[in-house]
Amino acid sequence: MTILRRVRGVVGTAFLWAIAWSVVLVPPAVYGWWHRESEYFDWLPLAIVGRTILLVAEWGALHGLLFALIVAVVAARNGGHMTLARFSLWGALAGMLVPVIFGSAWWWMLLPIDGPLTFVAIAASGMFGGALGAGTFKLARPAPELLITGPHESDDG
Numbered sequence: 001m002t003i004l005r006r007v008r009g010v011v012g013t014a015f016l017w018a019i020a021w022s023v024v025l026v027p028p029a030v031y032g033w034w035h036r037e038s039e040y041f042d043w044l045p046l047a048i049v050g051r052t053i054l055l056v057a058e059w060g061a062l063h064g065l066l067f068a069l070i071v072a073v074v075a076a077r078n079g080g081h082m083t084l085a086r087f088s089l090w091g092a093l094a095g096m097l098v099p100v101i102f103g104s105a106w107w108w109m110l111l112p113i114d115g116p117l118t119f120v121a122i123a124a125s126g127m128f129g130g131a132l133g134a135g136t137f138k139l140a141r142p143a144p145e146l147l148i149t150g151p152h153e154s155d156d157g
Contacts, residue, residue, distance in 0.1 A: 006072060013071075013136060014064035020132055021060025026053050062102065063129055067094035067136070084137050091133020096126035 029052050070090045075082065099122050 010065060010068040010072065013068040014061040016136070016139075017064025017067065017132055018057040018061035020135075021063065021128075022053055022057045024128070025056045025060075029056065059098070063094050063098050063125075063132070066098055067091055067129065067133060070094055082137065082140075084134055087133040087137035088130045089133070091136065092126040092130035094133070095129020096122050098129075099125050 026049075030049055033048060033052070067090060070093060071087070074086075074090065103118075103121075
């Protein structure tokens, strides 16, 4: 497999995971903001929606990028043998690592942190990552070979 195909796979996975995270998380996030701030605004500012979409899409893209890198490294080691369980496990691992790695950058400012809420968020992120890993496996499987009927060579008359 060429380097360009691998890069395309990593970028494509990051893009798909960004879309999936946005579809799932943006509506409740915007609703929660609107529910809290509705007494101050008569209409929903589109800037809030746009920023929420960007932040959640970046978060999802980080998950997809880490997942694709894990898949690339592990698949290269075991000869490319892919199973649904492995993809789910790698997706869950990526889902848990992103909040731990990138979230820890802000945790030192928030001390004392809310430990139970942090663990619930990491677990929920891991479960969603596992589900996306399984979905990615279903999308990435090679298609079955089609049975083509008819002449395989050109008819010269």
